Amino acid sequence: MKIDITTPITREKARSLKAGDIVSITGVIYTARDAAHKRMLENLQNGIPLPVDLTDNTIYFAGPAPAKPGEPIGSVGPTTSYRMDAYSPKTIELGLTCMIGKGARSSAVIDAMKKYGAVYIGAVGGAGALLSECVKKCEVVAYEDLGSEAIHRLEVENFPGIVIIDSEGNNLYDTEPPKYRK
Amino acid sequence: MREIDVALVRDAVKEMCIKANCCLNADVYGAIKKAQAEECSDVGKNILSQLIENADLAAAKMKPICQDTGMAVVFMDIGQDVHFTGGSLSDAVNEGVRLGYKEGYLRKSVVSDPLLRVNTGDNTPAVIHYNIAEGDKVHIEIAPKGFGSENMSRIYMLKPSDGVEGVKNAVLDCIEKAGPNPCPPMIVGVGIGGNFELCAELAKRALLRPVGSHSDKEHIRQIEDELLERANRLGIGPQGLGGNTTVLGLNIETYATHIAGLPLAVNISCHVTRHSECTV
Numbered sequence A: 001m002k003i004d005i006t007t008p009i010t011r012e013k014a015r016s017l018k019a020g021d022i023v024s025i026t027g028v029i030y031t032a033r034d035a036a037h038k039r040m041l042e043n044l045q046n047g048i049p050l051p052v053d054l055t056d057n058t059i060y061f062a063g064p065a066p067a068k069p070g071e072p073i074g075s076v077g078p079t080t081s082y083r084m085d086a087y088s089p090k091t092i093e094l095g096l097t098c099m100i101g102k103g104a105r106s107s108a109v110i111d112a113m114k115k116y117g118a119v120y121i122g123a124v125g126g127a128g129a130l131l132s133e134c135v136k137k138c139e140v141v142a143y144e145d146l147g148s149e150a151i152h153r154l155e156v157e158n159f160p161g162i163v164i165i166d167s168e169g170n171n172l173y174d175t176e177p178p179k180y181r182k
Numbered sequence B: 001m002r003e004i005d006v007a008l009v010r011d012a013v014k015e016m017c018i019k020a021n022c023c024l025n026a027d028v029y030g031a032i033k034k035a036q037a038e039e040c041s042d043v044g045k046n047i048l049s050q051l052i053e054n055a056d057l058a059a060a061k062m063k064p065i066c067q068d069t070g071m072a073v074v075f076m077d078i079g080q081d082v083h084f085t086g087g088s089l090s091d092a093v094n095e096g097v098r099l100g101y102k103e104g105y106l107r108k109s110v111v112s113d114p115l116l117r118v119n120t121g122d123n124t125p126a127v128i129h130y131n132i133a134e135g136d137k138v139h140i141e142i143a144p145k146g147f148g149s150e151n152m153s154r155i156y157m158l159k160p161s162d163g164v165e166g167v168k169n170a171v172l173d174c175i176e177k178a179g180p181n182p183c184p185p186m187i188v189g190v191g192i193g194g195n196f197e198l199c200a201e202l203a204k205r206a207l208l209r210p211v212g213s214h215s216d217k218e219h220i221r222q223i224e225d226e227l228l229e230r231a232n233r234l235g236i237g238p239q240g241l242g243g244n245t246t247v248l249g250l251n252i253e254t255y256a257t258h259i260a261g262l263p264l265a266v267n268i269s270c271h272v273t274r275h276s277e278c279t280v
């Protein structure tokens, strides 16, 4: 089923999305990858608040290429999500409802998704040039010193994805490949 | 003795960094097109169409095919009758990388220390492999390599008794464990023989060979064909969402080894396997 989603995504909305749904996302999403996650959660432990309120928000695991003159952003496809597995249970607990990335997630992340109501959406890895066309605006909102790994606020239009793991723990990576195994 | 100014090397490296990252080579592009026609899953077919569209767009706009423009891996075969002038050769290669990644709007993805992790800001240093060849020319190959797939690569120090079956099982195990993480469809480089470090280099070099090419050793060629066929029966499919397109190409390179060993390295790469080459 093809579903248009507008961010922010409430817990209730996240729970309504099912593995296999083809989605098209419009609104504000934030990039964060390894270094930004590490810093966010280390800061939090030291009592420093997060630079972005995660409630009902979407994090795109991505680090864009630099923008060419006249363009909002360079190529920007998803990075491999398991490297954020150490951090995602905490970000979900803090209010995050949607993660966009590629590749497998740990059981701890899936447990947190089930407990709090969050969804994991896959974007096509390696289609960074194509996906950059959906980004209408991009600005760095935190950790500028991290370069590509800084937190970027993106305004996206019709960003394409597929729900890979839903809030009940249904997981396309487990259910689909066996159908084609010979 | 032929004199070559290192500035020539610098300029060639710069141009190749940009070209390799923005223009998908014809062999890989053709392999994706062929797979798109033959993929049995609708979702998989759609993903492969998007990869073709993505490659077309990247080349038209000279934007990187993938935002992970990789670490620059440079292979140089240097003729033994060449004398470099104008400064340090390694500095010139790194300067070429620096200029290419800056002027090509490519992502800077290198940290100066693996534990302190501060970005160098210009994608240097490159990983450089020097090799001495005959003649008075310099052959340069650049293979920017992303780490989504690099992280899925493995080394196996097999025993001679593991034999050819042990090699096949390990390669398929590596591909299966990589699953959806390295942006399948993958391209797989396999190095067999040598020692601990050489088998890894052979696997990397295997990725430089065009998709669809074959080893000139008959027994290796058979293993390449069999493993490619079996890998595509694993069901992983485009992006790991199921299908019969899991691996676009599988190349094997070999070298002599020790009586006690059977080293094997599997270098997993993705559908954005890039390389560019030139002779100076």
Ligand code: SF4
Pocket (backbone or CB within 6 Å): A077, A078, A079, A125, A126, A127, B066, B067, B068, B069, B145, B146, B147, B148, B149, B181, B182, B183, B269, B270, B271, B272
């Ligand atoms: S694995 Fe390849 S296609 Fe995927 S993000 Fe890395 S470089 Fe890009």
